[in-house]
Amino acid sequence: xxxxxxxxxxxxxxxxxxxxxxxxxxxxxxxxxxxxxxxxxxxxxxxxxxxxxxxxxxxxxxxxxxxxxxxxxxxxxxxxxxxxxxxxxxxxxxxxxxxxxxxxxxxxxxx
Amino acid sequence: xxxxxxxxxxxxxxxxxxxxxxxxxxxxxxxxxxxxxxxxxxxxxxxxxxxxxxxxxxxxxxxxxxxxxxxxxxxxxxxxxxxxxxxxxxxxxxxxxxxxxxxxxxxxxxxxxx
Numbered sequence: 131x132x133x134x135x136x137x138x139x140x141x142x143x144x145x146x147x148x149x150x151x152x153x154x155x156x157x158x159x160x161x162x163x164x165x166x167x168x169x170x171x172x173x174x175x176x177x178x179x180x181x182x183x184x185x186x187x188x189x190x191x192x193x194x195x196x197x198x199x200x201x202x203x204x205x206x207x208x209x210x211x212x213x214x215x216x217x218x219x220x221x222x223x224x225x226x227x228x229x230x231x232x233x234x235x236x237x238x239x240x241x
Numbered sequence: 242x243x244x245x246x247x248x249x250x251x252x253x254x255x256x257x258x259x260x261x262x263x264x265x266x267x268x269x270x271x272x273x274x275x276x277x278x279x280x281x282x283x284x285x286x287x288x289x290x291x292x293x294x295x296x297x298x299x300x301x302x303x304x305x306x307x308x309x310x311x312x313x314x315x316x317x318x319x320x321x322x323x324x325x326x327x328x329x330x331x332x333x334x335x336x337x338x339x340x341x342x343x344x345x346x347x348x349x350x351x352x353x354x355x
Contacts, residue, residue, distance in 0.1 A: 161341045171278075171329050173346035180341065216284065220341065227272065227335070228297055229344060231284035 132157045132221040134232040142238045143207050151202040151235045153217035161220035162193050163229070164202050168213045176202070176215075207239045243268065245347035247332050253353045254322050262317040262350045266334030272296075273315040274335070274344060275307065279328035287330075290315055322354045 133156040143149055153162070164176040177184050177191040179200065184191055188207075193200040200217055214236050218229040246265045254260050266273050275287040286299040290309035298305075304320040313334075319326055329349045335342040 163343065165346070171331075171349045171351070173331060173333075175343065175345060178343040218284070226297075227274070227289050227291075227342070228286045228299070229274075229276075229284075229333075230286070231276075233283060 136232040158222040264332030270334035
C-alpha cells in the first residue's frame with residue numbers, strides 16, 4: 131500500500147515565526163487534503179490540493195505530484211495555530227474515497 | 242450552513258457492551274465516512290456509505306457496522322466492545338461520493354471502554 135509520512139513530527143515555534151510542514155507519499159494520488167486538528171479533536175479543512183499551489187491568508191500549500199510531496203506553509207504563526215496538522219491522500223491504486231492519513235505534525239506556538 | 246454533526250460527544254461503555262454513534266452530514270451531501278483515531282494508531286478509515294449502501298470498509302472486524310438512512314444520516318455500531326475500541330470516532334461527509342471530493346469532518350465522538 132501507499133505510505134504517507136509527515137515531517138517534522140514535532141515543531142515548537144515562537145509566535146510570529148514561519149514554518150514549513152512536509153508530506154511525502156510513496157505512490158500516485160488522486161486527492162490530497164491538509165487538515166488542522168484542534169485540541170478538542172475537530173479536523174478542520176485547510177486545503178484540497180491534489181496539485182499546484184493555493185493560498186488562504188497566512189497559510190499556503192503546494193503539491194508537486196511528480197515528486198510525490200506536498201508542503202504546508204504557515205507564516206506569522208499565532209498561538210491558535212497550535213495543534214496537529216495532517217495530510218491525507220486518496221491513493222490512485224487503492225479504494226476510492228478512502229482517505230489515508232499521514233502521521234501528523236504536532237505544532238506548538240508559544241507566545 | 243451547518244457542518245457535520247455527531248452525537249454523543251462522549252460515550253462511556255464497559256467491555257462487551259454495544260455502542261451506537263450518530264452522524265448527520267452537511268445538508269446536500271450524500272456520502273458519509275467513518276474514521277477511527279485511536280491512541281498510537283493514527284487516523285484509520287472505517288466505513289463509507291453512499292445512497293444508503295455500504296461502498297467500502299477498512300480493515301476492521303465485522304463487529305464494526307453501520308447504516309445510512311434515507312435522509313443520509315448515519316449510525317456506526319460497535320458490538321462486543323473491547324478495551325482497544327477506545328478512540329475518537331470521526332464522521333465526514335462529501336457532496337456526491339465521487340472520487341477526488343473534499344471530505345468535511347465532524348467534531349467526533351470520544352468512546353471510552355472500561
